[in-house]
C-alpha cells in the first residue's frame with residue numbers, strides 16, 4: 001500500500017469511551033485507539049461514563065469530558081503512527097438520542113479555535129447547558145405520555161416516527177429541558193445529537209443531523225421525510241415551532257453527504273490535510289450495521305453497555321415494542337432495532353457476585369463467570385426439575401417497561417405453571433446462565449416474526465448472528481447466543497468486534513468519498529469486503545434439541561413478563 005494512499009477515520013462516542021479506527025480503501029484496519037472515560041478522564045465525577053441524579057431519574061454526561069477525550073484520542077492515534085495528512089475523510093457515530101445544547105457564542109468559538117490550546121479549554125463555554133442527557137435517562141415519563149397522547153396513542157406515534165415515546169428519545173427530552181430550564185432553552189442556539197456533535201466539532205461549524213439518527217427523536221415523520229409539525233409544537237412549548245426548527249437545523253437526505261472540509265484547528269494542530277472531508281455522522285446503532293454488508297435475515301447483536309438487536313429490512317413494520325429507523329445510507333431500507341438498558345452492566349453485577357464468592361483476585365475477570373455459564377445446563381434445569389427464568393434489571397428497563405429489580409420464576413412447560421421463587425437454586429453461580437439466557441430469550445421472543453426460515457426444513461431464525469460490542473469478546477456468551485437465537489450458519493464476531501460502530505463510521509466515509517453515481521453502500525462495501533479476513537465464526541448456531549427446549553421456555557418467559565407488568569400496573573393504580 002503506497003504511503004500516500006487515502007485513509008478513512010471513524011469515531012465512536014459511546015457511553016463508556018471514545019474510540020477511533022482508521023481503515024485504508026481496501027477496508028483493512030490500520031490504526032485504532034480509545035479513550036476510556038472512567039479510566040482516562042480527568043476532573044469529572046463520573047461512573048461508567050455518566051453522572052446520575054437518582055431523585056429525578058436523570059442520567060447525563062459532561063460534554064467537556066468528550067472534548068478532553070477527542071484531544072487525547074487524536075494524540076493516541078498519532079502515537080500509533082497515524083499520518084493525519086493521508087486521512088481523506090472522517091465520519092462519526094454517537095450513542096443515540098443524547099442532545100447537546102450549544103449557546104450563541106458557539107459558532108464564533110468553533111470558527112476561531114486556537115491550535116495551540118486544547119478543545120476542552122476553549123469550548124467548555126460554548127454550551128447553554130454543560131451536560132448531555134444520556135440514553136439511560138428515565139426522567140421523562142410525563143413528557144412521554146404527552147408524546148404518545150398527542151397523535152392518539154403509542155401505535156400512532158410509532159407509525160409516524162418509528163417508535164412510541166421513550167424516556168431517552170430526544171423529543172421528550174427537549175420538552176422536559178425547555179420546561180425545567182426555560183432560560184437555558186432560550187439561550188440555546190443549536191441542538192445537536194451526539195453524532196452531529198462530533199461532526200460539528202470537526203467541521204468547526206454546526207453540522208446537521210443525519211437521516212437515520214434523526215429517527216431516534218420522536219419528532220421525525222419517517223414516511224413523509226420531514227419534521228412532524230404537531231410533535232415539534234409539543235416539544236417547542238411557548239417559544240414556538242419556528243424557534244425550535246432553527247435550533248434543530250436541516251436534515252440532508254443523503255447519508256453520505258459531504259458536510260465540508262475539516263476545521264483549520266485540526267489542520268494546524270494535528271496536521272490533517274486542508275481537504276480532509278467531514279461526512280455526515282450517524283448513531284452508534286445505525287453505524288454498527290455498516291460494519292459489514294449485512295444481508296437480509298442476518299442479525300447483529302451489540303453487547304455494549306446496552307444490548308441491541310439490529311436487522312436491515314426493506315419492510316417498514318412499526319410497533320410500539322420495537323424501533324424502526326431510516327437506513328443510514330440506503331433509501332428504501334430501514335433498520336429494525338430492539339434496545340435494552342440492562343446489558344453489559346447487569347451481566348457485570350452477576351460476574352462481580354461470582355468473583356466475590358470465589359475470591360477471584362482480578363475483579364474484572366470473566367473466567368469464573370464463563371465457567372459457571374457453561375457448566376450450568378440450559379435453563380438451569382436438571383432432569384425433570386422446572387426451568388429457571390429470571391429478569392435482572394439494575395436500571396429501569398425499556399423492554400419490557402419495568403422498574404429496576406430482580407425477579408425469579410420456576411416454569412414447568414408440561415403443566416404450563418409459573419411459580420415465583422426467591423432466586424435460582426444455586427446463586428450466584430447459576431445466575432450466570434439465567435441472566436444470559438434471559439437477555440437472549442427476550443431478543444428471540446421479539447424478533448421471531450421478523451426472521452424467516454434460512455433453509456428448507458428449518459424454523460424461522462437468523463441466517464447468521466453477528467456479535468459486536470465489548471461482550472463479543474466472550475465466547476461462552478456467544479455459545480449461549482447460538483443456542484437461544486439459532487443462526488443456521490452459526491455465530492460470528494467481527495475481527496474488530498468491540499469497535500464495530502467506529503468501523504461502520506469509517507466504512508461510511510469510504511463509501512461517501514469513493515462511490516460511483518448511484519452506487520449503494522452495500523454494493524461498494526460488498527465488493528471490497530473479505531469475509532474470511534474480517535469475521536470469525538465463534539460458536540455454533542442452530543441445534544434442534546436445545547432450540548426446541550428454548551421454544552418451550554419462551555411461553556413461560558412471556559408469561560413472566562406479563563405477570564410483572566400487571567403487578568406494576570396494579571401498584572401504579574393503587575398509589
Ligand SMILES: Nc1ncnc2c1ncn2[C@@H]1O[C@H](COP(=O)(O)OP(=O)(O)O)[C@@H](O)[C@H]1O
Pocket residue numbers: 014015016017303304305306344345347348366468469470471472473474477498
Ligand atoms: N470478556 C468480556 N465478557 C463479557 N463482557 C465483556 C467482556 N469484555 C467487555 N465486556 C463488556 O463490554 C461492555 C463495554 O462494551 P462497549 O461496546 O465497549 O461499550 P459502549 O457501550 O461504551 O460502546 C462492558 O460493560 C463489559 O461488561
Ligand SMILES: O=C(CO)[C@@H](O)[C@H](O)COP(=O)(O)O
Pocket residue numbers: 014015016094095096097135168284285304305306307308339
Ligand atoms: O439508546 C440506545 C439505542 O436506542 C443505546 O444503544 C445507545 O445508543 C448507547 O449504546 P452503547 O453505549 O451501549 O453503545
